[in-house]
Amino acid sequence: MVAARHWSEEVFALLRKYRADLISYVPDAGHAKLIDRCRADIETRVVPLTTEEEGVALATGAWLGGTRHVMLMQSSGVGNCINMFAMLKTCQVPFLTLVTMRGDFGEFHPWQMPMGQGTPAALGLMDFIVLRADAARDVAPTVEAGLRFAFNSYNRVAVLFGQRLLGAKDFRTVRE
């Protein structure tokens, strides 16, 4: 019996299909498999960031030079980026970010709640198209729609991966 492919393999295949040759990330457990997959690929340049604003500026420079970039981050990072997102809008730079959600379905950690719940509105402030996947079967078609919105029709797009997909981390051993 063949094990089902993890959705991150499908996402990676789409990044290659749409020639997103430059991938930046701020790590998150939900992105770990995809980051490893990108790092193992000889055609993909992977840029670890210290903070998410860097990825927005990187995307702008890469697009100026003809390279497609996609940023992987956690929802907390969306809040860090707001002013830099203005540059994408002003310069009409196509942009796609894949965002793993915290402060979402089943969250244990109270400090994650404000930014997690505020993430769609924060993206909306800068006119992002916000797509969302909450089940493994929805990931690939949603990411492909995001790639098309970004690089075919020149939009700023975020695809949110919900905690129903990723699972919510619980720091305790729960007895309920």
Place this chain on the structure above:
Amino acid sequence: MKLDRRKVVAELLTERGALVVVAGLGACAWDITAAGDTALNFPLWGGMGAAAMVGLGLALAQPRRPVLVITGDGEMLMGMSSLATIAVQRPDNLSIVVLDNEQYGETGHQATHTAMGAELPAIARGCGFDHASTITKMGAVAELRNTIHDRAGLRFAAIKITPADYPKALPPRDGAWLKHRMRVALLGEQAHA
């Protein structure tokens, strides 16, 4: 000795050929424009802290061209952690030059952290830059101009300049147009593909 910013930039952009230039917002954008506005200039009007990373994106996308970021000390301080990110990538065609007047000129000449002890070249070295220097002589600026064109390794330089204000030489301010102008210059027909 503290140098004159417009003379420094004119020297750095002498016979610039294929050189792509990103300028941080404010006086540096006016400086590169005073030296001659071209399609290979990307003067930022916002995105404070972005200049070095925009340069990295260009350097990775256009590895055969030299890419020069010219920015101010305040702008570089805001994007300081990007020096760590850039050093990890180590593109040999990227140079970052900070015109360091130790103050925020656009907002009323408040002192920056470089006036109070922060040494940006030491920070760049600490992040892993192979070449990082402080420049106080015009002769060294001319040498720097040549090494930039040689694509001889990732490079950082802080050039100490006087805080003199010059008349603003304003570049076009439509960001979408500036972007498209550079893409057409770098990519030709592929810019619209």
